[in-house]
Amino acid sequence: MFDANLKMEGSSGMRRADCRGKGGAPGFKVAILGAAGGIGQPLAMLMKMNPLVSVLHLYGVSNIPGVTADISHMDTGAVVRGFLGQPQLDNALTGMDLVIILASVPRKPGMTRDDLFTMNAGIIKTLCEGIARCCPKAIVNLISNPVNSTVPIAAEVFKKAGTYDPKRLLGVTMLDVVRANTFVAEVLGVDPREVDVPVVGGHAGVTILPLLSQVKPPCSFSQEETENLTARIQNGGIEVAVAKDGTGSATLSMAYAALKFADACLRGLRGDAGIVECSFVASQVTELPFFATKVRLGRNGAEEIYQLGPLNEYERAGLEKAKGELAGSIQKGISFMSK
Ligand SMILES: NC(=O)C1=CN([C@@H]2O[C@H](COP(=O)(O)OP(=O)(O)OC[C@H]3O[C@@H](n4cnc5c(N)ncnc54)[C@H](O)[C@@H]3O)[C@@H](O)[C@H]2O)C=CC1
Numbered sequence: 308m309f310d311a312n313l314k315m316e317g318s319s320g321m322r323r324a325d326c327r328g329k330g331g332a333p334g335f336k337v338a339i340l341g342a343a344g345g346i347g348q349p350l351a352m353l354m355k356m357n358p359l360v361s362v363l364h365l366y367g368v369s370n371i372p373g374v375t376a377d378i379s380h381m382d383t384g385a386v387v388r389g390f391l392g393q394p395q396l397d398n399a400l401t402g403m404d405l406v407i408i409l410a411s412v413p414r415k416p417g418m419t420r421d422d423l424f425t426m427n428a429g430i431i432k433t434l435c436e437g438i439a440r441c442c443p444k445a446i447v448n449l450i451s452n453p454v455n456s457t458v459p460i461a462a463e464v465f466k467k468a469g470t471y472d473p474k475r476l477l478g479v480t481m482l483d484v485v486r487a488n489t490f491v492a493e494v495l496g497v498d499p500r501e502v503d504v505p506v507v508g509g510h511a512g513v514t515i516l517p518l519l520s521q522v523k524p525p526c527s528f529s530q531e532e533t534e535n536l537t538a539r540i541q542n543g544g545i546e547v548a549v550a551k552d553g554t555g556s557a558t559l560s561m562a563y564a565a566l567k568f569a570d571a572c573l574r575g576l577r578g579d580a581g582i583v584e585c586s587f588v589a590s591q592v593t594e595l596p597f598f599a600t601k602v603r604l605g606r607n608g609a610e611e612i613y614q615l616g617p618l619n620e621y622e623r624a625g626l627e628k629a630k631g632e633l634a635g636s637i638q639k640g641i642s643f644m645s646k
Pocket residue numbers: 340341342343344345346347366367368369409410411412413414423427430449450451452453454479480481482483510555556557558561
């Protein structure tokens with residue numbers, strides 16, 4: 308019964324799914340890798356609701372048939388197809404415009420994101436080799452932790468394959484921005500949708516650097532508010548992982564943030580003007596080869612990378628700490644690929 312979508316690779320179920328797709332709305336082809344996990348399931352649902360998506364490929368190593376069948380019953384435009392296990396990776400990726408990578412292991416309380424390196428580095432390498440083979444022009448949204456190291460790993464894989472385009476590889480730090488907007492709005496007593504906090508650096512601990520002096524609408528915070536807000540934004544991941552008591556890390560807010568970022572990338576691909584979001588990308592803003600700042604998203608990915616803007620003394624000190632930790636995490640990713 309399920310197999311409407313899984314057996315579809317070469318079965319009558321596939322033919323049914325394809326037929327339904329033929330009259331589908333024009334739009335982009337999106338693959339989610341790790342689609343049956345904690346973030347993957349709600350993200351798959353949100354992407355199925357996104358009118359910019361015409362084809363949605365769900366790839367993973369377990370539970371893909373059920374998630375695919377379930378999502379495919381939603382009466383929205385995107386055609387959904389499931390792909391289970393590494394032998395189906397290439398089919399999942401072929402022809403994709405945007406690939407969102409979640410596949411990996413999340414952390415538990417007491418672990419740092421870096422503790423995930425050993426488990427996740429090899430997974431990211433394999434998936435990126437697939438992207439280089441099957442959809443080298445796709446925009447890649449890399450969510451799997453530790454982002455500060457997985458993005459350099461992905462860059463090295465693409466360089467090795469001769470497909471590297473730094474504009475198309477985007478580390479997702481959107482959840483830091485989402486959290487910053489929410490926590491700042493709480494302090495200001497305003498609607499979070501009216502708040503815009505740039506968060507720069509990377510995606511772990513002190514490398515997450517909210518620029519509270521650049522909040523829009525313009526506002527000011529006491530030193531105590533600045534320190535508390537910065538600490539809460541930097542520790543947002545721990546706050547959720549501790550509350551989940553060992554059962555996982557942030558999934559629902561991350562799916563929301565991933566949708567927000569992927570939608571911005573798709574609007575950029577469509578040619579919309581003025582799409583600006585924060586992302587961890589190859590960068591010359593600092594002496595480090597990768598750094599998160601605001602970037603302008605366009606038909607080719609991150610087409611323009613913005614400078615940091617004026618920093619106050621507290622932020623300048625935060626920047627030095629962030630760069631110290633980031634340098635090691637980036638090097639760890641690069642070294643993994645040179646072994
Ligand atoms: N960038 C960010 O802001 C955030 C990143 N994350 C990270 O996102 C990642 C996913 O988190 P969750 O969805 O909560 O984890 P999860 O464990 O619930 O889901 C991960 C999925 O990946 C699949 N998977 C594992 N190995 C795979 C492989 N070799 N090939 C394909 N699929 C594979 C698993 O079967 C599972 O379905 C973690 O690395 C987590 O740390 C989480 C929250 C925020």
